[in-house]
Amino acid sequence: MPTNNPSQIDVSRMSRAVVPVLEACSQASEDARRVEPEAMAAIQAAGLSRLLTPERFGGSEAPVSTHVRSCTELARGCAAASWVHMVCGAHTFVVGRYPEACQEEVFGPTPDVLIPGALAPQGRAKRVAEGWELNGRWQFGSGVDHGPWVVLGAQTIDVEEHGVPAIHLVIPRADITIDDTWHTLGMRGTGSRDIVTEAVFVPEHRVMPTRELFRGDFEGHAGPLYRLPVMGALASMLAGNVVGIAQRGLDGFVGATRVREEVYTGTAKAQKASIQMRIAESLGEVELAQSLVDKNCELLDAAMHARRPPPIDRETIAALRWNAAYAAELCRRSTERVYAAAGAGATHNRNALQRWFRDINTACHHAIVDFDGMLEARGRMALGLSPGAPL
Incomplete structure (x- = not known):
């Protein structure tokens, strides 16, 4: 049975136990363009979906680092399932800030609830x-x-009348329409379809102003976990996911290379210096990416325990965003480098490496780890300028 006590959670062990199920379902998820229900059920059964659920509803209310670690481990089995787990956990982290009446509706039936959506x-x-x-x-x-x-996130109409330019709303899935638009290069199994609403009424207790919600700067009962800045935490979760994809892709390449031979000469591929150098450089990049994600986890966990509302200043949020974006970029480079050396066989659908290549490139297109944008922001701040975009 999953425990609710964060001090007793061995997230890596819990996650590794689920990986074989995710791997077995991964091709079916890819083909269906949505994660197989069996895969999500396994994640829930392991207690991983409740990591960021408030403790008073049976959740773990664990540090953000636990969710990040679970994303990294699960991505080694299926990038799509881990991505959906990452997103739903991030939204659990957000809903933990809402009024009690909203949380009762969402978490009351089960602490393992999955909460998809779109924050933009x-x-x-x-x-x-x-x-x-x-x-x-x-x-x-x-x-x-x-x-x-x-x-769901929304801009408000007639902002001059109520003074709230943007809000985030929690609504039942029964109130939305799903438009099957998800036909993509990678991350096909995430089922990231369009969500449509038409004149849906949302009561006050399921609405919060975006600025206060994302900053963790609001009056209320929420514990220190829910005072952390959303964007810095979300970027770290996504980067953790990408690190897992890169690790799996690199492991797959190394394993295949050990038994590959040159088609015309029969020479072992593992004896080629160029292959050895590609592996070494990619290993270094993934290790550095992991260290950047670990640094973010340390920053977020320290801020959670500091219990200062809000607990993180702008410079630290900028560091969280930069570390995450750079980690994702390093992982993308690592996977692209070994894929380029994998030979013509890696272009076949039956070769798993081509999926990891497609998935990591798709994941790195997420706006929150936009590398060019974070390069600009970091450079501007180093010059004493504003970051140029909200962090």
């Missing part, structure tokens, strides 16, 4: 009596097939 404010919300009316279309609704609730 792609919708439009209008003030109405006792709540908001929500309309819009959201891209990239990862895992939308799997949860009873979704979290």
